[in-house]
Amino acid sequence: MDEIDFELRGEHIALDALLKATGAAPSGGAAKALVAAGRVQVDGHIELRKTCKIRAGQVVTLTVALQALRIAVRAGARGD
Numbered sequence: 001m002d003e004i005d006f007e008l009r010g011e012h013i014a015l016d017a018l019l020k021a022t023g024a025a026p027s028g029g030a031a032k033a034l035v036a037a038g039r040v041q042v043d044g045h046i047e048l049r050k051t052c053k054i055r056a057g058q059v060v061t062l063t064v065a066l067q068a069l070r071i072a073v074r075a076g077a078r079g080d
Contacts, residue, residue, distance in 0.1 A: 001070055002067065003071075004024075004070070005072050006022055006071055006072065007074055007075075008055075008075055010076075012055045013053070014052070015040065015042070015053075015060070018073070019040070032050045034064070035048060036050065039064075040060060041061045042058055056073055060073065
């Protein structure tokens with residue numbers, strides 16, 4: 001299983017945007033299709049809401065082309 005650590009730039013990111021930003025999906029449309037097909041889990045539960053808010057501490061998992069991917073979301077650095 002491949003693993004990606006994703007650092008948030010704000011308080012949350014939409015699930016489809018996360019999949020696109022990490023390269024798990026090549027486009028927003030492909031990301032939405034993965035979610036709609038029930039192939040994405042958030043914290044171990046299938047997530048069907050394409051734009052659900054993903055926050056620091058959550059883990060997103062999916063299987064694409066027989067390859068499992070785990071995305072661990074963490075808080076970004078604060079301050080300027």
